[in-house]
Amino acid sequence: MNRKQRASVVYQVLIGILAVMAVGIAIEDVVKGLDRAWSIVDTVILWIFVLDYVVRFILAGDRKRFLKENVLDLLAILPFNSMFRGLRIFKVRKLLRISKVTTTTARFARVCSYGFRWTRNVRAFLNTNGFKYMLVMTVVLTFAGGIGIHFAEDMSLEDGVWWAFVTVTTVGYGDISPHTLPGRVVAGILMLTGIGLIGSITSTLTSYFFSGRKERSYREELVEGMKNQLDHMDDMSEEDLRQFVELFTMLWNQSQSLAMEERTAYNYPARVHTGRGNRMNQVYQNILSRRSCRSFTTEAVKQEDLELILKAGVNAPSGMNRQSWRFTVIQDKEKMMELAKAVGTVLGRGENYDFYRPDVIVLVSNDRENSNGLADCACALQNMFLMANSLGIGSCWINQLKTICDDERIRPLLDSYGIPKEHIVWGIADLGYAKEEPKEKVKDEAVIHYVG
DSSP states (O other): OOHHHHHHHHHHHHHHHHHHHHHHHHHHHHHTOOOHHHHHHHHHHHHHHHHHHHHHHHHOSSHHHHHHHTHHHHHHHOOHHHHHHGGGGSOOHHHHHHHHHHHHHHHHHHHHHHHHHTHHHHHHHHHGGGHHHHHHHHHHHHHHHHHHHHHHSOOOHHHHHHHHHHHHHHTSOTTOOOOSHHHHHHHHHHHHHHHHHHHHHHHHHHIIIIISSOOOOHHHHHHHHHHHHHHTGGGOOHHHHHHHHHHHHHHHHHHHHHHHHHHHTTSHHHHHOGGGTOOOOHHHHHHHHOOBOOOBOSOOOOHHHHHHHHHHHHTSOOGGGOOOOEEEEEOOHHHHHHHHHHHHHHTTSOTTOOTTOOSEEEEEEEETTOTTHHHHHHHHHHHHHHHHHHTTOEEEEEOGGGGTTTSTTTHHHHHHTTOOTTEEEEEEEEEEOBSSOOOOOOOOGGGOOOOO
16 A cells, blocks of 8 residues: 555544544534533534645535535534524524524534535445445344344343344353353354454455555546536637547547457457458557557657556556566656667667667666566566557667666666666667658567477
């Protein structure tokens, strides 16, 4: 779990604790009223929630939608008491009665607001790992066990249910031990149920806080942003509209590609053979058409395309899922040529060596202690090359750095890029638009060898 996720967990827990405290204080105020100390605590909590609401409102991308989805939060922070306290200047009994009723109603509304604020999180927790089913099963078995022990041990029904509850929650039956065989069977089942419940709670907490809150994918964020743009279409400029159409076209092509993959998954050999006139599987076509590019134009790679390429690299497989790699992106041409010149000098290729002058280079490095480091980086580079090809962007693998990372003329540059000293740069991805279509090369399929 990264720092952002840890901060999110701490924030949710603290806000949850404050919400529970606020509910208790609000109920106490409605029933008995608050003394000065608790009034101060209530005010402090209220201002914390006000600050929380204001900050979330400022950071919200779509504030209109935020207001719609957080009505209860807004209701919870409205200072109803202060609003109606001003009515006391009127010596009119009717208005004072209205003030009292309305203030009590507002207090009740605040209790409801605080209470329902976290229902989404509670539902999410109950749905994690199917915990709600375990909970229901435990309750059913507890009552069934209570009824069973009532007949087996001749207890009253109330004592039997209570004994079953204690057995499940403490994984034991304390001072009351069943003497009959049916009673001991019931006790054993209830103890196993208790062990299962405790294990389920532990695993559910772990899953909910550490792995249950996944960050949205780049595609999901893109779609969400496009939805927001549609809500404000009247304010969009011609450039905004052009970019919107380009993004929509890209997403549509990706969706069509995924749909084609699904349709061809069970008929792969027949559909990928171009000689039969059938439509080729687009993933397979992308693999066949990708070629190394060693001559680039000066046209810049779009940032959204670069992010998709990097996302493809990050989603490559890695040994034991260690993900110990690092992707260092260099777009500054001076820094790029400085590194190329150093590599050319060290390897005797001359100071004019230039990595073929791409628009962007990505240094893919990994921990030298990782025995799978080279394989992990190779998978990531291949993913990036294929993604680049699908976007019409040329690519080339530059592999010179793998043996000279620790050279005194190279390491200071890598240090300045933030690449850890324990990392080896296993490959560099050249990215840019090709000056001309790379020539197709015949691949030798005779290397395929079947055994058995």
